[in-house]
Amino acid sequence: MLTDSRRSAILHRVRETGSASVADLARLVDASESTIRRDLNTLHGQGLLRRVRGGGTGVEHPGAGAIPEPDAVPFDEVAAHSSSTKQRIAVRAAQLVGDGDVVVLDIGTTTALIARELRGRPVTVITASVAVLDELRGDSATELILLGGVLRRSYHSLVGTLTEEALHRLRATICFLGTSGVQPDGTVMDTTGTEVPVKRAILGTAPHVVLVADETKFPGTGVLPVCAAAAVSTVVTAASSHQPTLDVFRRAGSDVITV
Secondary structure (H helix, E strand, O other): OOHHHHHHHHHHHHHHHOEEEHHHHHHHHOOOHHHHHHHHHHHHHOOOEEEEOOEEEEOOOOOOOOOOOOOOOOHHHHHHOOOHHHHHHHHHHHOOOOOOOEEEEOOOHHHHHHHHHOOOOOOEEEEOEHHHHHHHOOOOOOEEEEOOOEEEHHHOEEEOHHHHHHHHHOOOOEEEEOOOEEOOOOOEEEOOOOOHHHHHHHHOOOOEEEEEOOHHHOOOOOOEEEEOHHHOOEEEEOOOOOHHHHHHHHHOOOEEEEO
16 A cells, blocks of 8 residues: 555544554554554654554644545535435345345445335344434334444444444344445455445455445545455446446456346
């Protein structure tokens, strides 16, 4: 990972959670602890965080020249501009869920739409998404398990160690994963450092992993890799999505469903 991208992810993690240990940050960005210590010292020197024993904590007023946050668009703005394609993807994705299934829903606008399609279904939904909570809080047919964590207000989600540890303890039937973009080689990416460990934990919860993403994500970009194409069981996307990228998933053994 490029130095600026790594430090951006570190800074975002500290700002969202208030503090982070060297070990946690090393796992987050897949770097050595010595590299993380150097990064923390540099960011401390720039006034972007405060270096403490074993890690770093946030500062109330970051100095000039701060590394820009990689996820600057709030959930409500993304949802307001959601395409009709996302709705079609959500409808088709929800059809993969059977009655009695235990379903893990990632954060994001598309997974919130999937939650809406699951209303009235006798299923269990596990999520760190407050938007999913809003969709299902009044539905008596659906059992809803809300994961703990630090509230990330800008994107209506819960993140952090509590969220990750809860996911590591849970087992589901099927999970739905969102993404900021998929690289041409099939690598699923995300732009937000605090969300990546949660997404990686989601991958381990269920044998059936479904990636939901519209045509704008194929190909796309991100700061950190979440997984390779081989980790995805099914892709649900638009018929207009980049076919060479979708072919990578097919060769990796993924089912590709287009709407």
